[in-house]
Amino acid sequence: MEPSRAPDCHGGPLARQLVAPLLRREAVGSTHHVLTFELDRPLEAEPGQFAMVRGAAWGSSPFLPRPMSLLEAGKTPSILVKVVGEGTRRLATASPGELFTFHAPLGRGWSPCPADRTPVLVAGGVGVCPLLFLARSLASLGREPIALYGGRTACELPLDGALGRVAELRIATEDGSSGETGLVTRLLEQVLRDTNGRVKAFVCGPRRMMAAVAGMCRDAGALCEVSLEAVMGCGFGACLGCAVPRAGGGYLYACSQGPCVDGFAVDWGR
Amino acid sequence: MACDPRVTLGPLVLRNPVLTASGTFGYGLEFEPYFDVASLGGICTKGLSLLPRVGNPPPRLCETASGMLNAIGLANVGVDAFCADKLPHLRARGITVIANLFATSVEDFAALARRLESEEGIAALEVNISCPNVDKGGIAFGVDPVMAATVTAAVKKASRRPVWIKLSPEAGRIAEIACACEEAGADALCAINTIRGLAVDPETWEPRLANRTGGLSGPAIKPIALRMVWEVARAVKIPVVGIGGIASADDAIEFLLVGASAVQVGSASFRDPCAPREVLEGMLRYGERRGMNLRDLVGKARL
Structure with a gap:
């Protein structure tokens, strides 16, 4: 299931x-x-x-x-x-x-990956955490996720070994100390090209990375879900501290409406 | 020994003196998975305005020593959605509801009170004349005795319900505001709201809140709140509800001892959703141990 x-x-x-x-x-x-x-x-x-x-x-x-x-x-x-x-x-x-x-x-966890889409996990640094959990779950369901993992250096890729055991792992570092040199979005470009956009990206990492990935997915016709990060007071919808700008105005609350939300529901420009 | 937990706040009898502070307890329903909210003396809702408010841009929160700054900006669903979507559930669960009201004009405060007149299941109105995080209204009413009295009188005239006024710690002489509200007909006074503070990130030089300043809450403000509750309670005959950094039964008892008839648990509910229940249970144990009713502790500090 x-x-x-x-x-x-x-x-x-x-x-x-x-x-x-x-x-x-x-x-x-x-x-x-x-x-x-x-x-x-x-x-x-x-x-x-x-x-x-x-x-x-x-x-x-x-x-x-x-x-x-x-x-x-x-x-x-x-x-x-x-x-x-x-x-x-x-x-x-x-x-x-x-x-x-x-x-x-x-909060809300990741939503399912449609059967006709390849799950592509895009992780930045510590953002690997919910994606490794997801990768293990997908693997146990017989899915074969692709994991794209980026960081500034090889030191900023915690749990890369564990991720590689449950997903097809591709790495990018800004200093070239591991995998391809550059940003994780370069790896995503390749995947979107190879699959003609028939993927669902699950994304967790720095805000700028998530914004870039959401934009690329939109252009390629891919699905995109992100895990939001925000300072939280309570974690269950009471304090309204974890507001994230919502596309079309107003705010999403990372704790109760997220942290996993449609990447196109976020206003990345505000 | 038996301990009667009931307290009387003007025309209202509460089952016990533990309430929750507005803005820290959502609409009450968020806490239903954690404990029986109806067991509390009451809940003060998130501040309600005539129209929904989306609130301030993020970041809205930051932690500080023994507390936190917030500038939520009174994000709320609006009074109509509250009455349609929240109040029926609160009523069905037997929760004592104090509707917290926010407006930017005297007329709108009165309109809010009138809007709630036909709704069942609201025990009292708490009028917020002390929010530090909005451009208009809020604190402007809370630092001027004439304005505070005008708002109080207008809400009293618009409603048959008990009217509580939530005071600002930023009034130069809080007792003067308190007396003005009492004369204008307030049934109880609540003190204190948060205190304006500021935090800056030394790396980026940016304020930690998008609103720049925010309201300081948590254990950091408790001594200030106690001093102000004491000053207010000495100055008026109507009951006072103490708020400010209450995280334990001992904290709450201190507020009763300096003259509060009831208390509100605030940001402590963020770090522990069961905090209000734990404060209540601790107070009951205290009363039983001493063979005292909780109301008999009010004003007993040797000051």
């Missing part, structure tokens, strides 16, 4: 917040970490959904939980962390046994 959309009701009926210990933390390269938590019962989550994670001992600062895309669901769900600030620094230095509030599954 293809992954189906989460119900349209905020956190969804399955969302719950619980306190869970960190089971293990594995460094991935020099700048990323995979954190695995141990739950009392399995987390039923779809690729593309996320968790709000916060150290139980953080006190009043950092005040908010951090929205983290899920890498795996189940009894020992995991997330991929890149240090960008105080919250992620604490996550990246946490020890096994440390307690966290773990609020999941939240």
Whole structure:
């Protein structure tokens, strides 16, 4: 069965917040970490959904939980962390046994890939997380996804090995330290040409990359879904902090209407 | 020992003193998966305006030490959609609803109150004269006693319901505004709204919020809120609802001790959707341990 959309009701009926210990933390390269938590019962989550994670001992600062895309669901769900600030620094230095509030599954995951379209996963850096989850799910359904993975250098391609095991992996780095030299969009050009646009792109990475990919997909007649990133307060539709400009005016909310949304529904220019 | 959690706010009896602050609890329904929202004293809705508002451009939020800045810009579905799509569910679940109102003119505040007159299931109106994040209205009414009184009187005249006025911490003398609202007929006062703050990214030199300034909330503002609630409660005879950085039962009890009859849990609900319930349960344990009714704690601080 293809992954189906989460119900349209905020956190969804399955969302719950619980306190869970960190089971293990594995460094991935020099700048990323995979954190695995141990739950009392399995987390039923779809690729593309996320968790709000916060150290139980953080006190009043950092005040908010951090929205983290899920890498795996189940009894020992995991997330991929890149240090960008105080919250992620604490996550990246946490020890096994440390307690966290773990609020999941939240948001809408990836929608299905039509049978007549090749799934093409376009990842930038830490954006690989929801795409590796998706690639594993697609592979288990017998689909053969193509994964295009870009970063500035080879160091910024965490979990490339894992991705290569479940997808046909093509890499681009800006400094040429791995794969083709240049941006990931160069790889996409090739795929769109070879397939005559009969693909569905699943995209997660820096905003400029997602904007460029959405534009290329539109021009080529390809489908395009993106996973939005935004600063979040709550993660379940209450604070309205995670607004993203919507095509045609107004805003989309990354937590409750996303994070996975139609790439053409976003106003990338605002 | 038994603890009676009920509190009286003017003409209104609430099942307990724990409410949720406007803008931090959506329309209440977002929290239904997490706990029985009807068990709270009440919820204050997201600020309702006559017409829907899309809100401010992003980024709208940023975290700060022990709190956060927000400039959501009163994004809301508008009063008609609230009445059609949200209120029936809230009513069916037995949730005590305080409708928070936002407008940019006295006439529009009155029109909002009138619009809700025919709707069942609203316990009180909370008038926001203190939003720091919109160009017009909001805080302009909250820093001038004459304007504050004018809005209060207009909403009172337009509605049979209890009218609460949510005060701004930016009024030079908050007690003066409080007294003006009381004289104009307010049934209760809520204090405080967020305090305007600013944060800048040292790498990009850009403000962290697109609106540049935003309202500071969270534990960082609790001492300021306590001081202001104390000042307001001393100045008026009507009940005061304390707001500002409440994240635990002890925080809430402090507010009762300085004179608040009830409290609102705000941004704490973002980091833990069950925060209001936990504040309530902790307060009940406190009351039982001391053999006291929660209302008997009001104003008991030795100040």
